[in-house]
Amino acid sequence: MREIIFDTETTGFDPKSGDRMVEIGCIEMINRVPSGATYHAYFNPERGMPAEAEAVHGLSDAFLADKPLFSACAQDFLDFIGDAPMVAHNAGFDFNFINAELALCGLEAVSRDRMVDTVALAKQRHPGAKLSLDALCTRYGIDRSHRTKHGALLDAELLAQVYVELRGGRQIGLGLVAEAHEIVAETKVLVRKDRPFRQPRPHAATAEELATHAAFLKSVDAPLWGEG
Template identity: 75%
Template sequence: MREIIFDTETTGLDPRSGDRLVEIGCIEMVNRVTTGETFHCYFNPDRDMPAAAEAVHGLSAAFLADKPRFHERAADFLDFIGDSMLVAHNAGFDFGFINMELEACGLEPVSKTRMIDTVALAKVRHPGAKLSLDALCTRYGIDRSHRTLHGALLDAELLAQVYVELTGGRQIGLSLAAESTQIVAAPVETPVRQRTFRPARPHRASEAELAAHAAFLESVKSPLWNE
């Protein structure tokens, strides 16, 4: 199964207000194993870079000035992702920017049916816990010491490791092995136990027992049942 783990960097939080995509990083995984194939590109957003956004990813307007526009690399991006499922952390955010850029190029948006959101997976597996990429790396012991700023390809690399842990971790192969190996147990014959049934015991008192009971009642002085 081929999946693409990806991340984006942008000029802000809302593509509807004019924010643009400035970086995308994609990593190919097949059967939860990275193949070494990647797609990474910076984009010139044709606008200024807000200081708050630059503080997050370190990408300045000057650095991006000579980079291609999204429409110049859109075909390469689409060729790389193909029809694979797309995995991202808070995936709705990334899909929003990608689809805004694709629609601006006159291209079909990527269907959200292909979206796998690792935030949603983490909520199910770790309810009430912190769900940031940093927090999940800490939880799973993934080294992020080299992550001083956000970067699309770097974050995708970290997310690929987190995704493996969220979907079974290093034990994922065990379930596949169990499915592929059929162990058929030989039928065990249980011997039939022979039981001897006794005839039912009579439960009606005999005449002698009734007479003895009556004599006992007569011998009781001042019985309560006569009051």
């Protein structure tokens, strides 16, 4: 199963008021294991960066001045995400910005049917607990010491680890049916290919064992298991 874990950085909170996306980072996961494939880009927002937003992610007007417009990268982004589910923390926020940028390019929106929100998953798994990415990293023992400011690709990498934990833990990504094993559908038995198959040993009691058991029962007053 292919999934895309992603995060965005923006000039503010609302694309309807003119805020724009300035960074996106995506991590490809196959069967809940990072494949090593990523997509990362900065964009010139064609507007000034508010001081409050720059304080969060550190992306200044000067840094973004020579970066491409989203429209120049839109198709590369769409090619990378394909039709995979899209996983983000507070995913509605990120979907709003992605689809606003796509609309400005005259391109079709990414369907919200593909959206997986890790905040919603965390609410179900840890009701009443803090749900920030930092709080979840602390809960699951994920090292974020290198995270001094928000960054889309770094946050996506941290979220990928959190997502695996929210889905049940790291064992999900292990290849439990590896080269040395195969599931025999008819018997539902896990068989080691590197060992010879042995027929099950008989477990019926011998005549001597039955006689010993009968003698034992006679020594017990009114045994509950003596009838039948």
